[in-house]
Amino acid sequence: MQLHQRIVSAPVDFGAIRSEFGLASDYPPEAVSEARDATDAFADSRIDRTDIEFVTIDPPGAMDLDQALHIARTPTGFTLNYAIADLGAVIVADSALAAESEQRGQTFYLPDGNVPLHPPVLSEGTASLLPGVDRPAALWTIELSEDAVPLSFSVMRAMVRSRERFDYAQVQAAADAGTLPPSLVALPEFGRLRIEAGLAQGAISLRLPSQDVVAEGDRWRLELEPRTAVDDWNEQVSLLTGMCAARIMIEHKGVGLLRTMPAPPSSAVESMRRTAAALGVQWPADVPVGRMLAGLDANTPAALVLMSEATGLLRGAGYTLLAELAEPTPDRLVHSAIGAPYAHVTAPLRRLADRFTTEICLAHCAGVEVPRWVVDGLAGAAETMRRTDGVSSKVGRACVDLTEATVLAPRIGTEFTAVVLRAATGTRPAEVFVADPPVLARCEGEPVEGQTVSVRLVVADPATRTIGFAYEGTGTKG
CATH class of the missing domain: 2.40.50.140 (Nucleic acid-binding proteins)
Structure with missing residues (x-):
């Protein structure tokens, strides 16, 4: 038998993938000029919250920092302050910059460089929540109970200052050593409670191995993307904010954009039950899919099989315009993998929809009319997201497939x-x-x-x- 020898790396050219999917990295000069000259349209009315010691958690080397957080334990629960880059304040409606971003839809990530939603001078510069500088933000404040259930929430325009940027490995090391900064000391408890709350409402989280294409000089290799507990805890901050945003839009009716997913068909769940039985996995009849999967050892073959099959349960994700729902019944509002209504609002530097939904929530919380550019452009933004989500998925898959084939070709x-x-x-x-x-x-x-x-x-x-x-x-x- 010829035994497998460790595959190291190989030269890979991703240019053909850019061409195949029509990914234009160059921004029109007029849009770049507008991005460079962008100013805060709400500079005179922002509240000053630079006193809050925000920090950011992002992948190593990331410069487009959408979110900064501060979470604190209180006598009755938790207070989460979550600052989101305020793109609605610096992008002028009907401008060349707005038109180009509304065509691009989102940032596309390739191993050898990104194709950005906005010019880097904005997304990695003046709008990014980089440490040590004042930045305009949409500031979410969420008060939670002892069980991390949201009791009240709102968003307003504020000026914030991040104190430090961390990557996931740094925060995980600090959590393991008991040396988390004050801004994050409550994150582990909050994260665990929110994960449990999600399971209780039927959330489904898959822990399948995630492939990553990593540079090694001028060559590329495949490795499993590391997933830490901090990834899961930090994800809960974003998910909770998205759920609060969805509730605001649903309660005010009319204008709103949700990220939705239909419930899986019962036949698919029954098929999974048969697979679990064949693999010898105990799955009581009253235990939902998400809780069963959460209880598995992700490193076992049985867990890999069941989580792979569970991807078939999470199909049909889309964008639902509230204005198009004649009867907004709960089943048409929920994202089944989350177990609740949900909206994208936390990544406006990288995703078009978030600029629109954030503006809707800001207006509702301030008691003012939703801006006309949002009302008029929301359907178009939803359609762009539907189109570019498909492209993004294909681009990511193509990059991994090309690397797999190139690295393995000699073997x-x-x-x-x-x-x-x-x-x-x-x-x-x-x-x-x-x-x-x-x-x-x-x-x-x-x-x-x-x-x-x-x-x-x-x-x-x-x-x-x-x-x-x-x-x-x-x-x-x-």
């Missing part, structure tokens, strides 16, 4: 250890997960779902961005 014929995520059915081949290098791919033959098996690489074609394995032997039950 055709090599055998790898893999976990079988799905058995072959009808015309659909089996699917396997190889941990080193981390790849998910089709597999010829009939390996048994949930087994750890030896597979041979038979296809690795960078031109078509495809890889494939073949199963010819035996495996062990996972």
Whole structure:
């Protein structure tokens, strides 16, 4: 048997993917000029909250910092202050900058550089919540109970100053050592309570291995994207804010944009139950999908199989305009993976919809009319998000596929250890997960779902961005 040898890296050219998906990195000069000259339209009416010691948590090297947070324990629960970059204050309606961002829809992330929603002079400069400088922000204040249930929430325009920027690994190390800064001391408790609250309302969170393409000089390699507890806790801050924003828009009716997802069909859940039974996973009838998945050891083959199958439950995510709902029944307002109504509001530097939804919430909380540019442009923004979400997903997948095929091309014929995520059915081949290098791919033959098996690489074609394995032997039950 030819044993798998560690794959290091390979040169990869992502330019063809940019061309294939029409990703234009150059901004029109007029829009760049407007971004460079942008000023705060609400400078005279902002409240000064530079006294709050905000910090940011982002991936290493990130410059487009949308959010800064401060969370504190109180005698009755928690107070969350969450500052979001205020793009509505610096982008003029009907300008070249507005038109270009409304065409782009969102930032596209490629391993060799991003294609930004806004010119970097704005998104990585004057609008970014960088440390040590005053910045205009939409400031959310959320008061929560002892169980981290929101009791009151509002958003207003403020001037804020971030004190320090952290990455996830730094915050995780501080949490493990008990040395979190005062702004984040309450984050672990808050995060755990919010995760439990999500499970109680039916949230579904998948912990599948996430592939990352990483630079190594002028070469590229695949690795599993690290996921820390801090990632989960910080995610809860954004999710909670999005849920509060959705409630504001629903309560005021009329103008609003939600991120929604229909409930999974009962047939899909029953199929998962049969898979769990076949794998020997105990799943009581009264336990919802999300809680069952949360209780699994994510490193076991059975967990990988069930979480892979659970991706089929999370389909149909979209953008729902409240004005288009003749009857806004709860089932049409909820994002089923979150278990509640939800709206995108926390990433306006990177996502178009957030500038519009933030403006709606600001208006409702201030008791004023929603700006006309928001009312007139909301449907167009929703359509742009629908279109570009699909493109973003395809771009990300294409980059990973190209890297997989390029890195593995010299290794055709090599055998790898893999976990079988799905058995072959009808015309659909089996699917396997190889941990080193981390790849998910089709597999010829009939390996048994949930087994750890030896597979041979038979296809690795960078031109078509495809890889494939073949199963010819035996495996062990996972």
